Amino acid sequence: MPEITLIESVRETLRMEMRRDPDIFMMGEDIGPRGGVFLASEGFVDEFGEGRIMNTPLAESSIIGIALGAAVNGMRPVAEIQFADFVWPAINQLVGEAARVRYGTNGGKFAPMTVRVPYGGGVRGGLYHSQSIEVLFAHTPGLQVIAPATPWDARGLLRSAIRSNDPTVFLEHKRTYRLVRGEAPDEEYTEPIGKADVKRAGSDVTLVTYGLMLHYSLQAAEMVSQSDGIETEVVDLRTLRPIDGETILDSVSQTGRAMIVQEDTGAVSVSSEVAAIIASEGFFDLDAPVMRVTAPEIPPMPFSPLQEAEYMPSPEKIAAAIRRLAEV
Amino acid sequence: MSESPSDIAVEAKLSLPSGLTRERLLGAYKTMCLSRALDVRIWTLNRQGKAAIAASAQGHEAAQMGTVLATDPTRDRYMIYYRQLTAMLALGTTPTEMLMQFLARDGEILSAARQFPLHGAHPRVDLFSFSNVVGTQLPQAVGVALADKMKGRDAVTISFFGDGAASQGDCHEAMNFAGIHKVPVVFLCENNRYAISVPLEQQMPVDSIASRASSYGIPGVEVDGTDVVATYEAVKEAVDRARSGGGASLVELRVERLLPHTTDDDHTRYRSKEDIERIKSMDPLPITEAMLKRQGILDQATDDDFKEWARREVDDATDEAEAMPFPPVGDMYEKVLESDRGGNSHA
Numbered sequence: 192m193p194e195i196t197l198i199e200s201v202r203e204t205l206r207m208e209m210r211r212d213p214d215i216f217m218m219g220e221d222i223g224p225r226g227g228v229f230l231a232s233e234g235f236v237d238e239f240g241e242g243r244i245m246n247t248p249l250a251e252s253s254i255i256g257i258a259l260g261a262a263v264n265g266m267r268p269v270a271e272i273q274f275a276d277f278v279w280p281a282i283n284q285l286v287g288e289a290a291r292v293r294y295g296t297n298g299g300k301f302a303p304m305t306v307r308v309p310y311g312g313g314v315r316g317g318l319y320h321s322q323s324i325e326v327l328f329a330h331t332p333g334l335q336v337i338a339p340a341t342p343w344d345a346r347g348l349l350r351s352a353i354r355s356n357d358p359t360v361f362l363e364h365k366r367t368y369r370l371v372r373g374e375a376p377d378e379e380y381t382e383p384i385g386k387a388d389v390k391r392a393g394s395d396v397t398l399v400t401y402g403l404m405l406h407y408s409l410q411a412a413e414m415v416s417q418s419d420g421i422e423t424e425v426v427d428l429r430t431l432r433p434i435d436g437e438t439i440l441d442s443v444s445q446t447g448r449a450m451i452v453q454e455d456t457g458a459v460s461v462s463s464e465v466a467a468i469i470a471s472e473g474f475f476d477l478d479a480p481v482m483r484v485t486a487p488e489i490p491p492m493p494f495s496p497l498q499e500a501e502y503m504p505s506p507e508k509i510a511a512a513i514r515r516l517a518e519v
Numbered sequence: 520m521s522e523s524p525s526d527i528a529v530e531a532k533l534s535l536p537s538g539l540t541r542e543r544l545l546g547a548y549k550t551m552c553l554s555r556a557l558d559v560r561i562w563t564l565n566r567q568g569k570a571a572i573a574a575s576a577q578g579h580e581a582a583q584m585g586t587v588l589a590t591d592p593t594r595d596r597y598m599i600y601y602r603q604l605t606a607m608l609a610l611g612t613t614p615t616e617m618l619m620q621f622l623a624r625d626g627e628i629l630s631a632a633r634q635f636p637l638h639g640a641h642p643r644v645d646l647f648s649f650s651n652v653v654g655t656q657l658p659q660a661v662g663v664a665l666a667d668k669m670k671g672r673d674a675v676t677i678s679f680f681g682d683g684a685a686s687q688g689d690c691h692e693a694m695n696f697a698g699i700h701k702v703p704v705v706f707l708c709e710n711n712r713y714a715i716s717v718p719l720e721q722q723m724p725v726d727s728i729a730s731r732a733s734s735y736g737i738p739g740v741e742v743d744g745t746d747v748v749a750t751y752e753a754v755k756e757a758v759d760r761a762r763s764g765g766g767a768s769l770v771e772l773r774v775e776r777l778l779p780h781t782t783d784d785d786h787t788r789y790r791s792k793e794d795i796e797r798i799k800s801m802d803p804l805p806i807t808e809a810m811l812k813r814q815g816i817l818d819q820a821t822d823d824d825f826k827e828w829a830r831r832e833v834d835d836a837t838d839e840a841e842a843m844p845f846p847p848v849g850d851m852y853e854k855v856l857e858s859d860r861g862g863n864s865h866a
Contacts, residue, residue: 216669242669248699253658253692260662263647264596266669268662280688288655295649297631298854299640332855356857 192376198368200342200375201307202231204349205269207377209239212267215353218245218254219271219307228273229309229368251277255284255306262304262358263292269353275310275324275362282327289358290333304359305352311364311403311454313503317494323455323486328360329431329464335384336432338362340405342375344429347382355384362431364402371406387435389442393422396513397442399465400452401428404504408452411509418510421517431461436468440476443469447478448516452509457485479519484512533814536752539588541816547588547609547747548807548817549825551580554605555804556829557614560837561604561621565782569841570621572635576604578745578777581803582709584609585750586677586772589758596663596676597646598656601637602709603679610644614836624843632846645674654680654687657706661693664704664761675761676704677754683714685728694769698735701766705757708769709744711776716789729771737767744772745803748810775801 195203209215217232223246226233235244247254251272258268272278278285285306293301312321328336337352337359339345345363352359382388390405391412400408405427412423424442428434443449449469451462466481484504486492492502535541558577564570576583579602587609590597599606607617612628619627620636629639629648640647648656660678667674684690685708697704708728712719719726732739738760742753750772757768775798779786786795811817853859 245700248692248695250688250692250695252689253661253696256655256658256689256693257662257665257696260659260664261666261669262662263659264663264666266666283652283655284658284689287652288649288659292649293857294855295630295634295638296640296647297629297633299629299642300647300649301857335856 192374194372195342195375196369197342197345197363197371198229198231200345201349201363202233203377204346205231206235206238208350208353209235209243214265214267215269216243216245216261216266217269217271218247218258220247220249220273222246222271227271229365231271231307251281252284255281255289258304258306259284259289259292259302259358262302263300267303267353269305269307272306272308274320275308276319276322278308278324285358285360286327286331286334290331293357294333301356302358303356305349305361306359307361307363309363309365309368311366312492312499313366313403315494315496315499316365318490318492321492323491325362325431326455326460329461331432333358334432335359335430336362337384337430338364338401339429340364340367340402340427341371342373344382344388344427346375347380348384348429351381351384354381359384362402366403367406382429385430385433385435387438388427388429389424389438390427391423391425393424393446395421395446395517396423396448396450397426397439397446398423398450398452398513399426399428399439401431401461402454404452404454407504407506408509410506411513414506414510415513415517419514419517421513423513428461434464434468436472439465439468440473443473444476447476448519449473449477450482450484450512450516452484452504454486454504456488456491457483458488460485479516482512482516484509533748533810536748536755538755539748539751543588544747544811545816547584548811549828550609551584551605551804551807552825553614553829553832554580554608556826556833557608557617557836558604560833561618562778562782564621564837570782571623572782573621574601574781575778576602578711578775578798578802579709580605581747581807582744582750582772582774585747586707586754588747589751589754590675590677592644594674595645595758596674597644598660598663598676598678599637599646599648600653600656600679600681600684601635601648601651602681603637606679607637607646610641610646612641614832615839618836618840619843622840622843623845624840625846626843627846631850633851653684654689656680657684657689657693658696660704661697661702664697664702665700668700668703673762674703675758677707678704679707679709681714682708682710682712682719682722682728686714686722694731694735694737694767697767698737701764703761704767705754705761706767706769707754708771709774710771711774713776713780715780715784716786727771729769732769735767737769739769739771741771741773744774745801745806747803747807774803777802
């Protein structure tokens with residue numbers, strides 16, 4: 192099977208879903224003839240027309256608010272927020288409104304909408320093109336939050352998101368768009384929302400991660416395997432709400448050692464939640480304290496290259512952390 | 520802009536606009552009487568400690584009634600906020616159903632008593648309101664109307680909002696998008712000149728919200744919202760325009776909020792005695808009553824009957840609603856997501 196990039200997987204999945212269901216339409220900034228700044232909708236206007244591929248004004252709150260209104264009235268919108276850093280004006284419509292529609296109407300209305308959000312750093316994006324914004328959404332009952340790391344998962348989970356009858360934030364790490372290649376067959380398959388995936392088996396350490404950090408963690412796992420014979424089991428969360436505690440706890444019960452790797456800053460984050468799950472439900476399986484590798488507590492992230500590199504977790508930093516944890 | 524009752528007193532015999540019969544007007548007035556009686560009762564239930572919160576529609580009755588008259592509840596869609604008691608009744612909600620919202624009883628139709636009164640979705644009419652955050656309904660309404668346009672349906676979406684919501688960025692974004700895409704929506708502003716305590720002149724440097732319409736390439740009109748017929752005409756024109764593919768309109772209905780913002784507010788803190796006295800002349804109930812009597816549509820006996828009927832309806836509804844239990848605690852866990860799997864999967 193030919194390998195494709197993650198952005199190709201996203202684009203072709205969107206195309207296949209658009210062909211399958213006429214109720215799906217896309218809206219966002221520059222998604223029309225430009226094809227989106229990352230080319231997720233390249234060529235779409237030609238195939239689907241401007242009625243289904245809607246360029247919007249630079250107004251994120253209304254992008255989400257309008258998508259929400261269309262969703263409760265029978266459409267299945269896929270909205271694109273151009274960069275995660277620009278999602279903040281839309282927070283009210285997403286966290287305050289979309290997340291509460293089903294609950295606040297006792298099921299009378301619901302919002303089958305997908306919000307695609309390119310996020311993450313390591314791309315020389317500085318303070319406003321690098322942010323990890325997942326925590327606020329992952330904290331919000333009524334939303335589903337997906338963060339795939341491979342072309343296969345991007346396809347299977349984007350299908351699940353679009354077909355879901357609840358609002359879903361779909362996070363695409365910008366650095367993975369063209370860096371990560373893999374198989375993603377055209378045929379009909381989905382991956383379940385809320386299910387983590389063990390991407391590498393190992394008996395010594397459980398490493399829980401998502402997004403770009405999955406790939407850095409897999410590299411780190413190979414490094415410590417070759418240099419120290421430490422075998423790391425790498426759990427890819429894939430969904431950040433709901434978090435699949437069962438898969439995490441199963442792995443920790445085998446290894447007795449757990450670490451969480453994330454690009455986001457650490458305080459009150461996904462890693463905090465995973466650590467809490469392990470502490471409250473897997474404590475007696477642990478042979479060592481839970482370890483976290485995260486960004487430092489400064490606003491993400493410096494534009495200057497040496498500082499950006501210092502900010503980002505790297506395979507080397509993760510490998511060093513695995514060695515420390517294995518020695519405890 | 521607005522006519523005082525004395526101006527109306529000298530007007531010629533009203534020639535009713537198309538679609539508005541004498542019978543419909545009489546029925547509208549009857550609903551306004553019911554709304555007022557219910558509104559008064561809800562305020563009382565709050566003072567008795569039974570209704571936690573209420574935002575009164577007193578002063579807005581003609582504006583809301585005229586609006587609903589100009590629409591078609593069998594196909595149109597209504598996005599309200601929290602002051603639309605009259606609109607709710609005009610759309611067929613019963614006083615018991617309304618009181619069950621204010622009293623948060625089991626079986627409450629809009630949100631199963633999860634939300635403040637008047638928020639949720641209506642089971643029979645396409646009416647919904649998600650939020651207490653003012654202005655959020657405006658882009659949502661544009662999305663609702665956009666979906667109808669995409670599907671080729673002839674529904675029109677009426678998005679109610681107040682002068683307070685007009686200051687939100689969402690208001691600008693919604694009208695801008697609706698103007699660009701000729702979306703079948705009517706932005707219906709009930710301008711009562713106060714955002715809780717902040718008067719209009721501290722909300723905007725102009726005295727007309729309708730005047731903004733030109734910035735969005737849509738028609739905007741300012742109407743006396745105490746005049747049910749004038750309101751009907753203006754909204755009808757906007758609804759007809761939207762239904763025939765002409766796109767969005769902005770209708771500003773000038774009204775007075777006769778009571779404080781909510782039961783938790785005290786408007787004597789920020790309105791002068793003279794102002795509070797003056798706005799009583801803008802009460803749409805006596806204005807409508809006088810107009811209908813002058814036109815020979817309403818006589819005193821019928822008026823007395825309506826008011827007595829409204830009192831009985833409200834009394835019966837109060838008994839019925841108060842007899843209902845609160846929703847069972849366990850119900851609060853339902854309908855977060857379709858799968859009801861809101862939190863962590865292991866939880």
